[in-house]
Each structure stands twice: as structure tokens, then as C-alpha cells.
Amino acid sequence: MPIEDSSAFDVIVVGGGHAGAEAAAAAARYGARTALVTHRRDTLGAMSCNPAIGGLGKGHLVREVDALDGLMGRIADRAGIQFRLLNRRKGPAVRGPRTQADRKLYARAMQAALSDTPNLTIVEGEVANLTVVDGRVAGAVLADGRSLPCRAVVLTTGTFLRGLIHIGEHTTPAGRMGEGPALGLSATLDRHGFALGRLKTGTPPRLDGRTIDWHGIDKQAADDDPVPFSTLTERITTPQIECGVTRTGPAAHDLIRANLHRSAMYSGGITSRGPRYCPSIEDKVVRFGDRDGHQIFLEPEGLDDPTVYPNGISTSLPEAVQRDLVRLLPGCERVTVVRPGYAIEYDYVDPRELDPTLQTRRIAGLFLAGQINGTTGYEEAAGQGLVAGLNAARLAGDAALAVFDRAESYIGVMIDDLVTHGVSEPYRMFTSRSEYRLSLRVDNADERLTERGIALGCVSTARAAHDAGRRAALDHARCVLDTLSLTPSQAERHGITLNRDGIRRSAFQLLSYPEITWERLAEVWPQLRDTPPALADRLCTDATYAVYLDRQRADIAAFRRDEAVALPALLDYGSIAGLSNELRLKLDKVRPLTLGQAARIEGVTPAALTLLAAHARRGTHAQVPAE
Numbered sequence: 001m002p003i004e005d006s007s008a009f010d011v012i013v014v015g016g017g018h019a020g021a022e023a024a025a026a027a028a029r030y031g032a033r034t035a036l037v038t039h040r041r042d043t044l045g046a047m048s049c050n051p052a053i054g055g056l057g058k059g060h061l062v063r064e065v066d067a068l069d070g071l072m073g074r075i076a077d078r079a080g081i082q083f084r085l086l087n088r089r090k091g092p093a094v095r096g097p098r099t100q101a102d103r104k105l106y107a108r109a110m111q112a113a114l115s116d117t118p119n120l121t122i123v124e125g126e127v128a129n130l131t132v133v134d135g136r137v138a139g140a141v142l143a144d145g146r147s148l149p150c151r152a153v154v155l156t157t158g159t160f161l162r163g164l165i166h167i168g169e170h171t172t173p174a175g176r177m178g179e180g181p182a183l184g185l186s187a188t189l190d191r192h193g194f195a196l197g198r199l200k201t202g203t204p205p206r207l208d209g210r211t212i213d214w215h216g217i218d219k220q221a222a223d224d225d226p227v228p229f230s231t232l233t234e235r236i237t238t239p240q241i242e243c244g245v246t247r248t249g250p251a252a253h254d255l256i257r258a259n260l261h262r263s264a265m266y267s268g269g270i271t272s273r274g275p276r277y278c279p280s281i282e283d284k285v286v287r288f289g290d291r292d293g294h295q296i297f298l299e300p301e302g303l304d305d306p307t308v309y310p311n312g313i314s315t316s317l318p319e320a321v322q323r324d325l326v327r328l329l330p331g332c333e334r335v336t337v338v339r340p341g342y343a344i345e346y347d348y349v350d351p352r353e354l355d356p357t358l359q360t361r362r363i364a365g366l367f368l369a370g371q372i373n374g375t376t377g378y379e380e381a382a383g384q385g386l387v388a389g390l391n392a393a394r395l396a397g398d399a400a401l402a403v404f405d406r407a408e409s410y411i412g413v414m415i416d417d418l419v420t421h422g423v424s425e426p427y428r429m430f431t432s433r434s435e436y437r438l439s440l441r442v443d444n445a446d447e448r449l450t451e452r453g454i455a456l457g458c459v460s461t462a463r464a465a466h467d468a469g470r471r472a473a474l475d476h477a478r479c480v481l482d483t484l485s486l487t488p489s490q491a492e493r494h495g496i497t498l499n500r501d502g503i504r505r506s507a508f509q510l511l512s513y514p515e516i517t518w519e520r521l522a523e524v525w526p527q528l529r530d531t532p533p534a535l536a537d538r539l540c541t542d543a544t545y546a547v548y549l550d551r552q553r554a555d556i557a558a559f560r561r562d563e564a565v566a567l568p569a570l571l572d573y574g575s576i577a578g579l580s581n582e583l584r585l586k587l588d589k590v591r592p593l594t595l596g597q598a599a600r601i602e603g604v605t606p607a608a609l610t611l612l613a614a615h616a617r618r619g620t621h622a623q624v625p626a627e
Helices: 018-030 058-067 072-079 103-115 184-191 250-258 281-287 319-326 378-396 410-421 442-456 461-483 488-493 518-524 526-530 533-563 581-590 595-599 606-618
Strands: 011-014 034-038 052-054 080-086 096-101 120-124 127-133 136-142 147-149 152-155 164-167 170-173 196-203 206-208 218-220 243-247 295-302 305-311 337-339 342-349 366-368
Touching: 011 018, 011 136, 011 378, 018 034, 018 072, 018 103, 018 120, 018 152, 018 378, 052 058, 052 072, 052 378, 058 072, 058 096, 058 378, 058 410, 058 442, 072 080, 072 096, 072 103, 072 378, 080 295, 096 103, 103 120, 103 295, 103 305, 127 184, 136 152, 152 378, 184 196, 184 342, 250 281, 250 319, 319 337, 366 378, 378 410, 442 461, 442 533, 461 533, 518 526, 518 533, 533 595, 581 595, 595 606
Parallel strands: 011 034, 011 152, 034 120, 152 366
Antiparallel strands: 052 096, 080 096, 127 136, 136 147, 164 170, 164 342, 196 342, 206 305, 206 337, 218 243, 243 295, 295 305
16 A cells, blocks of 8 residues: 555554554554554564464453454454364363464455554555654654654564574574564664663474374364354354374484584574473473473464474474474374474563553653564564554554553553563463453453443444443343342252251352352243353353452452552652662662552562652652753
8 A cells, every 4th residue: 555645644563463463453443543564565464483373371362452452363263273262171260262273364364454444554664763853753764765754653573673593503684484684673772772682482394284194193173162262253154173183202302312413592503592481392302301202283274275383393403304303203204394493583672661551761652562572472462562552542642541450451461571570581471470360361351451442442333332232231141140049948949959047149149159050040040041151151250250359359459559659750769768779770670650560570678668658658759860
């Protein structure tokens, strides 16, 4: 799409990956005149690594992006070819929806969604520099000399900042396979004093599924009742597939050990940290040498694509060794390698350079999202992109910026972790990172966030209407359960055993008993039989967690009290007597906005919090002199 008036942009989003797509869509939904700058239009929404969305913790992020009217959930529902609800046997708070996606379907659907988004212009090009005037971003400069003025910029550069691919002893400057790195922006950020570091990630070789012996390996089927990501998706219509399951063995481990010196991870070619929870096969063999094998999932990349993604065998071994390695996997003895796996190093910005809105503190109007902030994963990128794009649009419109806190969303947990603690390795979301995970479930993301999104201006009228209907149905069903009740004697006549204490219990209270199901209640009250299954499941979950949620609400109230105590952005920690030099340095690095955020900085003691609280209450703070 050509640029008709480059001076008309409010927000420029740099990068067309998952963070960039959500950032551009959120800014445009808000009403900002938005440009999405990408190297090539046909790479928008590309799934650079595993073509899968969701998982444990990550599925929560996708649901939250969807609740705020983001794109990822709806696109995954169209492109998903193997839906599975992980941790189905565990409690609802830690279940994780996941789908293997058709790579081409996903990219095609994302490109169509972006092309159809009002207020959004797609610009092909490479942003090489930023225009900064008096400490504020004023535009982006493309490598071909074009200048795009704007009021806010969102950088979502993925692995492109000085990206370097490693395959054995060979290195290639690249942002991903077949695409050049971004060099100018790294220099720009360095020139403006940002703290840059290096991280690494990796990907496995791709296999030709036509050369795999599928009959000789186990299979993993999709769920019979696929659970969509988006509440706007009524049902999954895309055909579902099986994935294969194989395993490394002693021969494969011996081959890896014999060639460790040729792996970039162990030859000294890579010194940066990779994701701890998604290690390379070399790391697995070295760190878990006592194991006789590691499970590998053979995941087709599309319905009409023979390419297979061997999940669990990420590597930077030489190409010939990779070929020999995969042929040692059962079912893959005669497999053809379509593309070698590789490790990639790239620049990131210390996320403590940001405030919780994802705006940088060094340059006003500049927002960062995705792997540039030290995270890994499509879902983490999407959540950050939505927040950064929304806040860039709000800043361009002179509106107050939005902060999502730990008590309302996993998005808030992630951002708070990043800006408060920084990263020493690529950050990945897990449910265990949230202290309020009973409240932050996948089934209540809309209830937690959609009304907030409406107030912030990033939710369409169609979703708002859908949410209003969903809330009305939930409130009505809950009201019905509260009006139906039984005494212990009445319950006994229906074959339900309760403590004979004479207390009348509502149907909602009865649902909290492990042995009392919705179907059992429907035998007592037949009018409950017509309740939609998803609504019944939600009410059962609420009833099961009711007592615990009451306790958690008290914890959240205490958390919010500390978050309400604002600390001045220019507070001079050096002037506060009683703080150790170590704490002064840490507080000055993070610049916490609230007493609650200060409490989450490692090493901050109760005594230090008392001093900070006293200064906040008295308002007797000194300001850091301007540089």
C-alpha cells in the first residue's frame, strides 16, 4: 500500500512479527493513524520457529490478548490443526490451551486481518534510524532515505537486531534464515545510551514428512472437543491432524557428544544465554547425561505442506551432523532434512530501561515490545505488542497511558517482571510466575480485561456487544444457582449426602463439593439441563475456587494498597538516609513507580520500604538534577 501522506502518521510500528502485528492493530483500533513498517509484506505474521500457539502460561496470554480484542487468538482458531488442552487433569487455573498451526494459513489470515484494519498502512522497508528531537521521538528514517514523521514509535525487532545465525562452525549475519539483520537500529539505541545485551535462541532442522516412517512411531491425536482461543469463535472448523512421537537414544547421544566441539554452543562461538526451558539437544545431553533418551514430537507444519517440525531437537550442530542425528531417531532412518536447524544471537535492550507502559525512559514516545525486551515466544511478544501499541496511540492522542498490574492479568505479571527484575536469559511465561493464578484463569480473561479494554479504547463494538451478552448470561445463571437450594434432609431424598447441620445450601455452594457435578444438580433441578456446557464449566470452576478466591481477594486488596502509594519518578535515592549503597543502586536502576514495585526488587528489605513509604507520605523528596 503506498504512502499517500507520510506526515499523517500518529504511530509507527517497526517489525511485522507477532509483537508488531498486535501493536499495529491495537494502535489502529484505538483510532491512531498507524504505519506498520516491515521488510516484506509477505512475511507479516510469519511463525519463525515452531508453528504453534499457546501452551502452559502462554495460553493464558493468548486469551488475554483476545479479551482486549487482539488478533492472535482469532487467527490461531482459523489456522489451528491440532488443538489440545494441556493439564486437562489438573485444576482449571493451570490448564493451557495450545494448537499446532498451519504455518501458511496463519500468515495468510494475519496478513488479511492487518490489510482489513482501518487506520493502518503497511509500508515495505527497513527502519535504519530514529528522529529524536529534545528527547522525544519524532519519526523514523528508512534505509532508502524516506523519512516518516510521527508522534510515537514501537520497536518490535524480534531477533533482527545485529542477528547472527550459527550452524556448526559457520556464521551468517541474519535476522532469521534468508533475511538480513537490522544493523542501524542497534547503533541508534547504542548512541542514545540504552543498555544493550545479547541473547540467543534456536530452532531445529525441518524434515520432509514424506520420508518419515509414520507407521513405526507413536501418534498424538488432537482433542475430540477442541477448545478455541477466542470467545468469538463458535467452533473449530479446520481439519485436525495427528502428530508423531519419537525419541532420541544412546546412539544419538554418543553422536552429539562426539561433535560437541563443533556446536556453536560449546565451541565458544556463542557466549550469550539461551532459554532455560527450551534447551538445545546439545544442552539436554550435557545437562541430563543420565537420561537414556529425550522425547521428540514430529509436528506437521501444514495440511498441504510435507514439512515437519521435530519439536525438542533444537541444535546448532553442523548440517551434516544434524542429518546423521535425525536419522538415528526411530521412524526417521531415511528422512530428508529440508533445512538445517540453527542458533541465532541478537541484541536486546535491558527492560529496566522501560516503565510499565513499555515506554522507554530515555526517549519519550519510544516503546519496545517482544524479543527486544528479552522475552521469548510468540505469545509473550503479542501481549507486549498490544500494550505498547495501545499506549503509543494513547500518547499520540494525549491520553493517560495504561498500566496492567499483576493482580489482573498475566500480561501485567510479565511486564512487571521485566521492568522490575530485568532478564539474564530469555523470559518465558509460566503460571507459576503469578501469585494470583487462581484469579487469573483462561476461562475468565474476558471478565478480567474486556471492560478495561473498552474503557481504554482498544475493543471494537462487536466484541463489546458479545461481551455484554456473555456477562448477562453468566450473571443470570449464577443468580439461578443462588436461588435454588436444599436442606440436608431434602438433599438426602435426592441421594446427596451432606453434613446434617440443618443449613440450607444453594446450588452454587453444592457445586463446590467434589462429588457433586453439574449433571447431578440437573437431576435435582431439570431446568439446569439446558445450560450451555461452557457456561456450566465456568460456574463449576467458580464454585470450586470460591473459598480460595475470597482469601485471594484480601491478598489482592493488600497488593493494590501498596500499588496506590506512588513514588516520584525523579526521587533521589542517594538523599534517603538509611538505605545501603547496594539498594540505592538497584532502586536508581529500576526507578520503581510505586511502593509495591519497589518491594518486588530483589534485596529490598522491610526497613527500606518503611523509609520509602515515609518519604512518599511526607512528600519530602529530592529530585535528581537534570543531566
